[in-house]
Amino acid sequence: MKPIKTIPYNPLLTGLAESTPDIVFSREGGQNVTLRILKPWKNDLTKDKRYPLIVFIQGSGWTSPNIGYHLPHIGRFAMAGYVVATVTHRSCNDGHPAPAFLRDVKAAIRYLRAHAEEHQIDPARVAAWGTSSGGNTALLLGLTGDDARYVSDVHPEQSDAVKAVVDVFGPTDMMSLFVTRFGPYETAVLDPGAEGYFNRILGASWKSAEGRAAADAISPLQLLREGMELPPMQLLYGDADPVVPYDQGERMYEKLCSLGYEADFVRVLGAEHEGNFWSQAVLDEIMAWLDSKMK
Numbered sequence: 001m002k003p004i005k006t007i008p009y010n011p012l013l014t015g016l017a018e019s020t021p022d023i024v025f026s027r028e029g030g031q032n033v034t035l036r037i038l039k040p041w042k043n044d045l046t047k048d049k050r051y052p053l054i055v056f057i058q059g060s061g062w063t064s065p066n067i068g069y070h071l072p073h074i075g076r077f078a079m080a081g082y083v084v085a086t087v088t089h090r091s092c093n094d095g096h097p098a099p100a101f102l103r104d105v106k107a108a109i110r111y112l113r114a115h116a117e118e119h120q121i122d123p124a125r126v127a128a129w130g131t132s133s134g135g136n137t138a139l140l141l142g143l144t145g146d147d148a149r150y151v152s153d154v155h156p157e158q159s160d161a162v163k164a165v166v167d168v169f170g171p172t173d174m175m176s177l178f179v180t181r182f183g184p185y186e187t188a189v190l191d192p193g194a195e196g197y198f199n200r201i202l203g204a205s206w207k208s209a210e211g212r213a214a215a216d217a218i219s220p221l222q223l224l225r226e227g228m229e230l231p232p233m234q235l236l237y238g239d240a241d242p243v244v245p246y247d248q249g250e251r252m253y254e255k256l257c258s259l260g261y262e263a264d265f266v267r268v269l270g271a272e273h274e275g276n277f278w279s280q281a282v283l284d285e286i287m288a289w290l291d292s293k294m295k
Helices: 073-079 100-114 133-143 172-181 192-204 209-217 244-258 280-294
Strands: 017-026 034-041 051-059 085-088 121-131 164-168 233-238 262-269
Touching: 017 073, 017 100, 034 073, 034 100, 034 209, 034 262, 051 073, 051 100, 051 280, 073 085, 073 164, 085 100, 100 121, 100 133, 121 133, 121 280, 133 164, 164 280, 172 209, 233 244, 233 280, 244 262, 262 280
Parallel strands: 051 085, 051 121, 121 164, 164 233, 233 262
Antiparallel strands: 017 034, 034 085
């Protein structure tokens, strides 16, 4: 007979997490906008602890984020001592062009700060992490903290500023992205479906002056200026990405550095968009970087 193996009990529930789905944080435009929270498992010994918050924005092309897509990956961050809120926003396909997505995610941050005690959040430690269009959103959150233009009636007394930003293959220059893929706007001939989609994102024709202004307004590279108060930023891009070209990230990183802002850049060799971009090494990089800024 083999000896009985013993292991210690886990009084603080360390390394475990719980999930709360379908929390409505906004009803702007008559639509319920929701988030899901993953957080360290609570008991009587840990009920008074406060954890840093990660607001996660799943890429969706500015439509409706599938918050289940990266749930297993972000769950490990909850197990490591973060509250993670994976956030939805209104869709450009439903008549909500930019900056509706940004207003919604900012509303989520203010909602979470207002409910910090309920969800064991430290409101002074809030990070934004997003992928693709969500990476674009995370950068915009870093660049537009507490900007009155994006405040809704969801807890306007709270701050929507963040302490750190993780951008994973997010578009940084919208007009450059369109032109790289389809040619100069003056002469480009797009499939009607693609052109209609771009126009729905912007709320105007991407070839019009109004559309180009709307594109620049959600282009972090165009918004970045000297003398801003910015959080540290981590940018991660695959150098074989066929959707968001690698240079979208590299140009943003170079401009951040040239203006004296704190930034780190990770180049994922041979990586495309989603899929083979992800690995344990990538998640470890993000975890280590966030730990250095948030804990």
